Amino acid sequence: MRGISFFQTIQAKLIIIYVLLILIAMQLIGVYFIRTLETYFKTDFIASRTGQAQLLAQYAETYLAESQDNKNGEPKKSYTDLNDIVNKLFAISKAEIQIIDANGVVLTSSLSTNQSVVGSKNTQTEVVKALQGIKDNQRMFTDLDGVRKIIIARPIGSGVKVYGAVYIIASMEDVYDTMKQISQIFISGTLIALVLTALLGVILSGTITRPIQEITRQATKVAEGRFDEQVRVLGKDEIGQLGSTFNFMTERLKEALSLNEEEKEKLASILSNMNDGLIAADEHGRVIVINRRAKQILQVNEEASRGMYLTALLGVTPDLLRPAEGGGDKTAMLRLFQEDEEGPLYVRATFTAIHGKTQGGAGTIVMLQDVTGMEKLEQSRREFVANVSHELRTPLTTIKSYLEALEDGAMEEPQLAGKFVGVARNETDRMIRLVTDLLQLSRLDSKQAIISKESTIVEDMLEEAADRFSFQLEQRSIEVEIEVDPQVEDLMLDRDRIDQVLDNLVSNAIKYTPDGGHIRIHAGCRDKALEISVQDNGIGIPKKDLERIFERFYRVDKARSRSMGGTGLGLSIAREIVKAHGGSIQLESELGVGTKVTFTLPYQQEVSAG
Structure with missing residues (x-):
């Protein structure tokens, strides 16, 4: 027997498996650990800078309020004092802080090298939003030097009036340097673990491969006809059991020939009771064996089918059997119609010739497989x-x-x-x-969508849905009526996804309702479930299209739907979202009268966190 190289042995494969398992485990742990730390450091960094911006906005409010309110006189506090506060109390390492008035003019800057911006306008998008009273304004970016930074802008003013804005641009390189150091430490630990794993793998794999090598040598002797020697069994583990089994196999090898006929009978029994249909025909094409599954597929009994010609039983032409008689397999797709089935039954029939000891065919085997579902x-x-x-x-x-x-x-x-x-x-x-x-x-x-439920006020949800389309409704003079029954209670649901359902239904109603039309949104209770309906008096849907309206990409008016930007998936997505909430959705429509879409969401008892 020719020798094999080390890398082709089981020992080498076991070592590689050990090393790969440790490497994969360390990588997965490392990715999760580093990603978690990175998220934590970023969140902490942003929260710290946001808090400083908020505190500075409170300090700066008194300066800017006096400056903007005292139009006739001098302010009590000068911008010089404000500059001192910014540079002494709120100085941030590797960051620039600017105080900007209501007109967008920079009043002070904490960065001494950037004093030229004082007196000029800051037109950053975040500053413009902050001057409009929007509080959450932040953006991360990479500057031309490759430094990753974050911009935070907060409005100055505790009331309705905005006196100005606090603008902070801070470097995040310290956060990324810390993550880089942690990654280097993790890589070093991984390399050490891999070396130790490789050494341990060499030791452990040797205890497995040596007994296998002995069994291999004994198998070679058995192949040469020497049955007098046996494998030494050194333990009761899996390798020892393999050795004992090999010895037992050697003793029983001669007896295997006498069991050949018995195995043939077992095989015949398996073929007769297997799940696929099986038909055997003699050399004249007459059925001699048909199993239970074949009778179910063809809906025939054994007495009627026995002796029939195979072509008559399957409804095929004799030409279909000739390739099988020539020695090759032939496959055909049969369409069978059954009384208790709405559609046809698709059956794949495979024809295989049976060859006897003498030349020529001795019959045909037909395998029937029900592939209706696959088709x-x-x-x-x-x-x-x-x-x-x-x-x-x-x-x-x-x-x-x-x-x-x-x-x-x-x-x-x-x-x-x-x-x-x-x-x-x-x-x-x-x-x-x-x-x-x-x-x-x-x-x-694939059930991978996460449904995050929260308590929701139904009336507020419907009103907000209508408000999102107020411009289109006003532009087309379409009236919206919202009705909520008094018995409707708050419901636990995924607000974002239900909003998507409502947006789709209201959008469709607007699209297919003429100018000056009417849309009615109603919420009520039925059978311990919330029932929401969106009804319009638009063009309606033909009856022939109602059964397929929830199919993906199905459009009643394909040209018009596509011109309006629709993808044909809106109602399909709405149905899947409602089903994910345990509800149902249905559509009623009459051509020229209007359409009504109703979906239900079951009420669920909220579990106390106790």
Whole structure:
């Protein structure tokens, strides 16, 4: 027997497995640990800087309030005092602090090298938002020197009036340097662990491979016909049991030939009772054996089928059996119609020739497999791929045509070029919405979407949903009526996802309701569940389309829906979200009268945190 190299031995494979297991475990732990620390350090850093900005805003409010309120006289406190407070009490390492008045003019800067900005306007987006009274303004970025920084802007003013803003731009390099040091320590520990694991693997694998090598030598002797020697059994572990089993196998090897006929009978019994259908025919094509599953698929009894020609039983032509008689397998797809089934039954039939001891065929074996479920799944997959391909091809074709037009000279005309770029941007946004909807459906289908429920006031939720479309409603003179029954109570639900359902239903109602129309949003209780309906007096949906309205990519008016930016997935997503809450959704519509979509959400008893 030829020798094998060390890297092809089980010992080497065991060592590699040990090392890989430790490496993977350390990497997983390290990624989780480092990510957690990074999140903690970033959160702590941002919270600290935000707190300093808030405290500084409170100090600066008195200066700016007196400066802006005393229009006729001098302020009691000068900006010089404010500059001293900023530089002495609120100085932050590797950070610049600016105090900005209500007009966006920089009053003071803590960075001595950047005093030239005092008196000029700060037009940063965060500052503009802060001067508008928006409190949460922060942004992380990397400057031209590769330094990662964060911008925080807070409005100055405890009341309605905003006197100015506090603007902080701080370096986050200390946080990332700390994370880098922790990563280096972890890598060093990982390397030490791998070395120790490799040494331990060499020792442990040797205790396993040596007995296996002895069994291999004995197996070679048995293959050569020497049955007088046995493997030494040194223990009762798995290797010892393998040695004992090998010895027992050697003793029973001669007896195996006498059990050949018995094994054949067992095999025949298995073939007769297996889950796939099995039909055996003789050389004339007459059925001689048919198992239970085949009778169920073909809906025949054994007495009637025994002796029938195989072609008559399966409804196939004799030509289908000829390739099997020639020695090769032949597969055909049969469509069977049964009385208790709505659609056809798809059965894959595999024909295999049986060869006797003499030349020529001795019969045919037919294996029947019910692939109805697979066929339906494949059909759904083909439809889904076709729909996705069509939805992506249309905007891509549009983008390509406009880009080619720009390339051919339209770019030289600013007005026309702007129009083409706008169309390309709209088509790109449409593709992004499509992919986002597909990802959300995928998460909902695979039960990976997280449903975070919270107590929600139903009336507030409905009013906010209507407010989000106030501009479109006012523009098209559509009246919205919100009705909430008195018995409706607060409900535990995922507010963001239910808002998405409401937005989709209200948006559809607006799209397909003529100008001056009416939309009614109603909430009530039925069977211990909250029932919410969105009804419009729009164009309605034909009856033939109602059964498929919740299918993915299905549109009643494909051209109009696509022109309005729809992806055909809105109602599908709404249904999956409602189902994830344990509810149901249904649609009623009459062409020319209007549409009513109703979904229910079960009430759940809130568990006390006690």
